[in-house]
Amino acid sequence: MSQKLDAKIPEGNIAEKWTKYKSTVPLVNPANKRNIEIIVVGTGLAGSSAASALAEMGYKVKVFCFQDSARRAHSIAAQGGINAAKNYQNDGDSIYRLFYDTIKGGDYRAREANVHRLSEVSGNIIDQCVAQGVPFAREYGGLLSNRSFGGTQVQRTFYAAGQTGQQLLLGAYSALQRQVGMGTVKSYTRHEMLDVVNIDGKCRGIIARDLVTGKLERHFGHAVLLCTGGYGNVFYLSTNAMGSNVTAAWKAHKKGAYFANPCFTQIHPTCIPVSGDHQSKLTLMSESLRNDGRIWTPKKQGDTRKAIDIPEEERDYYLERRYPAFGNLVPRDVASRAAKERCDAGYGVGTSKMAVYLDFAANMKRYGRVEATKQNIHNPDEETIVRLGKEVVKEKYGNLFDMYKQITDENPYEVPMRIYPAVHYTMGGLWVDYNLMTTVPGLYALGEANFSDHGANRLGASALMQGLADGYFVIPYTIGAYLSNEIRTAAISTDHEAFVEAEKNVQSQIEKLMNIKGTKSVDYFHKKLGKVMWDKCGMARNEAGLKEAIAEIRAIREEFWKDLRVPGSANEFNPELEKAGRVADFIELGELMCKDALNRNESCGGHFREEYQTEEGEANRDDADYAYVAAWEFNSVGEWTLNKEELKYENIKIAQRSYK
């Protein structure tokens, strides 16, 4: 078997680990920092925050993204909010409670020490963002406003309408551009990293393709940070941006970085349902809507009446029925499965019958009445109540309602939204230790690209928190543990044979893709892969299905390398070639996801194995055999070795997760 994984968790009491570690971790002095080069791949919340913070400290930074501007990284699309244990609402929140909620929400498959640190720094993130001029939502008194998200009973989510990710990313991007202007960061947009370069067992740089000219470039760094986001697009249809991909992480995996818990995928309960085969992506309707929306289906199977024609007593508010304590605010995995259960049982709505209602009518009226009282309107008529209620809802979620209308041509102020679960986020990712270093020395993974904080299910509004925590407040300290030993390493020439060799390999992969000259487009293969993944490695999985999926994915891989057609040439702007490289990696990843799902003979969080459920249909976890992180080591395409990191719960008592 394989090397033992050392998570490098500091000794001591959970509440003191980070503080103590932070003040003892070796430092790099300012003069030496100027000679140390760091490569940051990705400009989402994790990448932009890391790159700007490291540059502010004095390191020489290069930052890469495939979009035309750092500001367009996928983080921009995050809607609902960001968590922080500020307890501004005086509702009993604390660092411990956020820590507890996250561990429990993750169904006891996350690492305690990392999650506690995340909770500790969460408050600093809000402070930092406000100082940068991020315009969060505020109350009339001028203080910050909060809303609730799933899986918690406190209000700890900070937001900017339904555009929180946009505002946070623009804040981080501003900080980054400031450093670019000062010359401490060099920015490479429209560049795609296509391999990492290891020298004497350490990561020393990357190979990137200039997407405009097609030219391959070699870049040296004393350390490389992958902040390249999640791999939800392996399913073809997801809420991720079209370009989101696994390529950077996957190339690193093939060069020695272990891939952890690949099968842990988050299917988000509230997305706009698929409308036809032309569909290129799915659109999220933020979880924040569940604050004010009630989810229901008709009580009668196959009911074809319009929503407004179905009387109250014939509606089944199934989440409130099944989970009275959390109601519509159960965690995502639970809400998604419950929606699937209703639709599979024949209670779905809409033309496809694969949808449930998310209804704002009741809360719109409640807001209307409150607003009427505020405005001193006594005995308001129905029309006034509805009008005032709409105004409140518009202020909270206006952009989301507009987006819904734009896509479906239905007005959600008048009729309930139709929603269905869709792939949204990937908890799995590159395995990292407490320092956020992968199994390759000098190679780090931050943000959604790593696996560390969300276990088997992420709570809403926690990804933005993690991205910024990793970049602003964790890596600036933990990277010192490695770089303090690198101050004597002079910059390595990119003529070094390892760079030459890596570039040659990238070149030959590109040529291989261009030279297949088959008959089918990249999308053809991507859709085919996505369907297998969704049907057999999606919301519900079983042994037979996963075995079939592995065989089918292998067949897709073979067909891909025989019959793919990439038009144009390699030395120009060629989006089809970019996609081809990404789909090649998704195909290999898909197989590993199924293998991981097959290995995990239990149900936990987003990983639901049909064989392992309670009588009430809830996930049945097996802590005796599976309380570990599955960290896969790449041997060759289709061949991996499993390494295990045991998870120890010393501060939170591991228990059956209940939201009833």
Added chain:
Amino acid sequence: MSHGDMNLTLKIWRQKNTETKGSFETYPISGISPDMSFLEMIDVLNEKLIVEGKEPVAFDHDCREGICGMCSMYINGRPHGPKNAVTTCQLHMRSFKNGDTIVIEPWRASAFPVIKDLAVDRTSFDRIMAAGGFVSVNTGNAQDANNLPISKEDADESFTSAACIGCGACVAACKNASAMLFVSAKVSQYALLPQGQPERKSRVLAMVAQMEEEGFGSCTNTGACEAECPKGISISNIARLNREYLGAALSSK
């Protein structure tokens, strides 16, 4: 395929790269569903071109939710097409009629050179941001967020300006190719907040100087930018920028 029954004629600008000259090509397309987004319609065209052994149309896009600002098509003489307040990716084919001819071009401005077909280079926006579009705070020094109360009105107005997605439609819409709406939105966001005050003057001067250096035209108040902005950024931001600029320029003399 969930075929629709719309038949259209597309006239699309094709240009191999920045150096070569471009021209329009005509493509008939059928089976389009009104529920498709505009970009999904282009996907259908590209799939067809690839299978026929031709080169697909290159265009920029990523989020397809109207927030990243990457999509950028000039459709029938209007940036982001015929509907107000939507990006190209959020435009749906139900906004067109069966039998329509649709003309599709890239953004046209000397500060936005064409990279290929419909994709242009907007890095000039990044350089304007690097010149002054920030608050100079290093990480880790911030006070508790609620120690700085900000009136809801100011916060909301600042947010409204901060909603700019940096798409460049304002530039494409302007006969002078001016970037004033984009720049003024950023200047306003900070001018409205206490955090923005210390650098209020230097910011506006630096950003405007960089804007001019990038070759964007000057603003003659035609208002085309506001009319075409997918995020409803108001022209009143430009008025604010002008005031800010004048104040800063006078006091720096």
